[in-house]
Amino acid sequence: MSIALDQAIELVTQEADLLDHGEFTQWLSLYTTDGLYIVPIDPSGDDFEKTLNYAYDNAHMRKLRVQRLLGGRAISAMPPARTVRLLGRYRLLDSSDTWCKLRCAQILTELRQGRERYYAANITFVLVQTDTGLKIDRKIIRLLTSTEALTAVSYIL
Amino acid sequence: MLTLDPATLVGSDYADGSIYSNPDLYDMEMERIFMNTWIWVAHRSQLSEPGSFITTFVGPHPVIVSRDRKGDVHVVLNRCRHRGATVCEHKSGKASSFVCPYHGWAYGLDGALRSVPYQDGYSGQLDKAAYPLVRLRVEEYNGLIFATFNQHISSLDTWLGRARLWIDLFMKQGAGWPVKTMGEHRFTFPGNWKIQLENTTDAYHFPVVHKSFLDSVDSETQNIFDFVEGSGFVEDLGHGHSVMVMIPELVDLEANLEIPIPERFQYLADELSKDYPPEQVRRIVRAVGGSGFNLNLFPNLACSMAFFRVLRPLGVNQTEVRHIAIGMDGGPDIANEARLRLHEHFQGPMGFGTPDDSEAWDRVQRGSLAGRDIAILLNRGLGREARRESGNLFGDVSAETGMRAAYRQWLAAMTDTSFSGDAEA
Numbered sequence: 133m134s135i136a137l138d139q140a141i142e143l144v145t146q147e148a149d150l151l152d153h154g155e156f157t158q159w160l161s162l163y164t165t166d167g168l169y170i171v172p173i174d175p176s177g178d179d180f181e182k183t184l185n186y187a188y189d190n191a192h193m194r195k196l197r198v199q200r201l202l203g204g205r206a207i208s209a210m211p212p213a214r215t216v217r218l219l220g221r222y223r224l225l226d227s228s229d230t231w232c233k234l235r236c237a238q239i240l241t242e243l244r245q246g247r248e249r250y251y252a253a254n255i256t257f258v259l260v261q262t263d264t265g266l267k268i269d270r271k272i273i274r275l276l277t278s279t280e281a282l283t284a285v286s287y288i289l
Numbered sequence: 290m291l292t293l294d295p296a297t298l299v300g301s302d303y304a305d306g307s308i309y310s311n312p313d314l315y316d317m318e319m320e321r322i323f324m325n326t327w328i329w330v331a332h333r334s335q336l337s338e339p340g341s342f343i344t345t346f347v348g349p350h351p352v353i354v355s356r357d358r359k360g361d362v363h364v365v366l367n368r369c370r371h372r373g374a375t376v377c378e379h380k381s382g383k384a385s386s387f388v389c390p391y392h393g394w395a396y397g398l399d400g401a402l403r404s405v406p407y408q409d410g411y412s413g414q415l416d417k418a419a420y421p422l423v424r425l426r427v428e429e430y431n432g433l434i435f436a437t438f439n440q441h442i443s444s445l446d447t448w449l450g451r452a453r454l455w456i457d458l459f460m461k462q463g464a465g466w467p468v469k470t471m472g473e474h475r476f477t478f479p480g481n482w483k484i485q486l487e488n489t490t491d492a493y494h495f496p497v498v499h500k501s502f503l504d505s506v507d508s509e510t511q512n513i514f515d516f517v518e519g520s521g522f523v524e525d526l527g528h529g530h531s532v533m534v535m536i537p538e539l540v541d542l543e544a545n546l547e548i549p550i551p552e553r554f555q556y557l558a559d560e561l562s563k564d565y566p567p568e569q570v571r572r573i574v575r576a577v578g579g580s581g582f583n584l585n586l587f588p589n590l591a592c593s594m595a596f597f598r599v600l601r602p603l604g605v606n607q608t609e610v611r612h613i614a615i616g617m618d619g620g621p622d623i624a625n626e627a628r629l630r631l632h633e634h635f636q637g638p639m640g641f642g643t644p645d646d647s648e649a650w651d652r653v654q655r656g657s658l659a660g661r662d663i664a665i666l667l668n669r670g671l672g673r674e675a676r677r678e679s680g681n682l683f684g685d686v687s688a689e690t691g692m693r694a695a696y697r698q699w700l701a702a703m704t705d706t707s708f709s710g711d712a713e714a
């Protein structure tokens with residue numbers, strides 16, 4: 133039976149909740165070993181390996197990113213930004229019994245040092261069925277402002 | 290009202306805190322520095338073919354940088370001569386002309402006004418030759434393209450002077466191929482442009498601000514970046530330019546190629562060995578790691594280890610910074626991809642280094658508003674400063690020699706109204 137929309141939504145909602153509540157170690161376990169977390173610059177391209185991104189994280193880089201957030205040694209993440217993200221407009225683009233592709237919208241509000249900032253994005257997830265349940269194999273975060281000048285983003289989008 | 294005298298704000302080893310926040314001083318800087326010195330606008334590879342163009346800024350002025358049919362590069366103000374509309378809003382592209390979207394005046398790649406719709410309305414009195422897009426002076430050195438409003442300042446070669454040698458060394462990152470740009474990270478921070486200018490040759494901050502980056506690399510790499518008490522140096526190159534050498538072994542990427550390949554690049558060396566002889570593998574791997582120095586070119590370009598850093602003042606307390614990744618044009622994909630991943634690791638709004646720099650600069654801006662007449666100190670390393678045979682002043686790697694050089698140039702530009710661009714060390 134192919135993966136249903138509500139199963140997919142459950143996983144990505146859990147991810148959003150973990151990130152907003154600083155539970156980064158647990159966040160790591162949502163990904164497959166070969167999983168990639170990508171924040172591209174180019175709004176349309178998809179050859180991420182050959183182009184410059186804001187983030188192109190394999191398991192090793194994701195772990196380092198979490199260590200950086202929790203380590204208390206980065207002045208831009210000390211204290212870390214507080215975030216609230218809202219996901220919506222879910223659409224299952226493709227689905228089989230082993231994997232699915234989900235696209236949704238995300239509005240993230242960040243508060244740090246009295247400044248509120250916003251980032252809107254389209255997110256594409258590729259989720260795969262594993263022995264231990266549904267996991268994230270790709271998360272591609274296309275910021276609405278990816279080709280504009282951003283501000284420091286010392287947290288996980 | 291008191292007239293603003295920049296000379297009262299900057300001394301040889303200190304600056305007044307108001308230099309980051311005085312709006313009148315900022316306006317004066319835009320005139321006297323950004324309209325009177327050579328401002329970096331593009332790298333040659335961004336205009337690879339006839340018809341290629343990019344849009345960018347010289348200080349606050351929007352400009353178009355284009356390559357015409359004959360291969361010549363032009364920098365023109367992005368301002369229609371009719372009523373002032375911008376004639377191009379694309380970041381880059383290819384064009385044969387720029388047609389103003391308001392009333393349709395059309396300009397060639399060199400800025401010449403070619404045609405005006407319904408020309409009869411001018412009763413034959415519009416002399417098209419008199420209304421080209423306004424041209425800036427353009428000169429190029431080793432792929433770096435600069436422009437200036439000032440037709441009288443000395444040539445780019447003279448302006449870059451003793452920095453040219455370092456530009457040549459920096460371009461060795463092509464490992465024999467031409468250097469090309471490979472995309473950029475663009476971000477803003479709420480602070481004055483000079484705070485960023487100071488940072489390029491500030492080794493002192495590295496182990497403090499970049500702790501979390503250092504935590505994220507292997508111990509061999511940590512050792513390489515542990516340069517503050519090493520044998521590096523900062524050298525004043527004249528005209529406000531300076532170089533900070535962090536890793537002396539990596540000044541010339543083609544010298545002493547026999548030193549061992551760092552462990553983090555071994556996978557790359559192994560992969561490249563399938564296609565290239567050992568000597569070239571070493572040369573490519575070395576290029577991927579970047580130069581062991583940061584070159585600061587007053588006022589807006591840094592050639593920093595493995596990328597270009599470009600600053601653009603947006604206002605007295607708002608600055609845009611671009612980190613442009615570079616690679617080898619025609620070189621192995623795997624090596625260029627390694628460069629991109631290294632760039633993503635440290636640079637840009639989501640890197641492990643840039644956000645911490647940005648936070649520190651933000652704090653300088655806010656903290657410097659506290660109190661009055663409290664100096665910003667630029668005196669570190671004065672006691673150990675000496676002069677080379679070339680005449681260049683130099684200090685140890687964490688000396689503030691580079692900042693003193695930049696502010697000396699700043700002062701010369703800001704106080705000499707007939708400024709011709711020459712403040713010597």
Ligand code: FES
Nearest residue numbers: 369371372389392
């Ligand atoms: S403003 Fe450009 S044609 Fe009128």
Ligand SMILES: [Fe+2]
Nearest residue numbers: 494495498646
């Ligand atoms: Fe830094």
